[in-house]
Amino acid sequence: xxxxDVQWLYGPGDGKLExxxxxxxxxxxxxxxxxxxxxxxxxxxxxxxTGERKNRNKxxxxxxxxxxxxxxxxxxxxxxxxxxxxxxxxxFKTALATGTNRVDAITAGLTWWPNVHIKVMxxxxxxxxxxxxxxxxxxxxxxxLAQMRFQYDF
Numbered sequence: 001x002x003x004x005d006v007q008w009l010y011g012p013g014d015g016k017l018e019x020x021x022x023x024x025x026x027x028x029x030x031x032x033x034x035x036x037x038x039x040x041x042x043x044x045x046x047x048x049x050t051g052e053r054k055n056r057n058k059x060x061x062x063x064x065x066x067x068x069x070x071x072x073x074x075x076x077x078x079x080x081x082x083x084x085x086x087x088x089x090x091x092f093k094t095a096l097a098t099g100t101n102r103v104d105a106i107t108a109g110l111t112w113w114p115n116v117h118i119k120v121m122x123x124x125x126x127x128x129x130x131x132x133x134x135x136x137x138x139x140x141x142x143x144x145l146a147q148m149r150f151q152y153d154f
Contacts, residue, residue, distance in 0.1 A: 004018070012054060044081035049078060061075075099133045124145070
C-alpha cells in the first residue's frame, strides 16, 4: 500500500489532494490468479463561511457559539470534492472482479459547528460508473447518496 497527500490551509479555507493505492501480487478467486493494482485520489476544498480559522486535524472554534437567545449560530463550513477510484482492468478480464473499473464522484457538503465540541455534517454524493453496474438485476450508471453525521468531540 502507498499514498501521498498535501494540504494547504489559508485562514478560513483549505484545499487537499490525496492519492492512495494498493498492489496485490497474487489475487486468487479459486481458479484464476493474477496481480492487481487499485488506485484512488481526491481533490477537496472547504471554506468556513463565518470566518473562523481552519487548523489541521483540529475542530473549528466558533467565534459565536450557538445560543439562540443571543442570535449566535456557531460556525458554518461548505465543502466540495472530486474523487476517482480506479481498478486495473485485468481484474475484470480474469473474472477476479465484476462491476466497473472506474468511479468518479462529486461531493457537496455543509458542516455546522454549534460549538467546539459538536460537529454536524451533511453531504450529497453523486457517483458515476464508467460501466453499468448490476445490483439485484438492476443496471446502474450512477448512484446518489445523502448522508448526515453527528460528532461529539471531548
